[in-house]
Amino acid sequence: LSVLVSMIRTHGNDYFQSFNILMC
Numbered sequence: 001l002s003v004l005v006s007m008i009r010t011h012g013n014d015y016f017q018s019f020n021i022l023m024c
Contacts, residue, residue, distance in 0.1 A: 004019075
């Protein structure tokens with residue numbers, strides 16, 4: 001999870017949205 005959080009912070013909300021779409 002820590003790695004994901006780091007990547008999310010690095011990329012920003014754009015990466016978070018992409019990940020959320022993959023989850024859904």
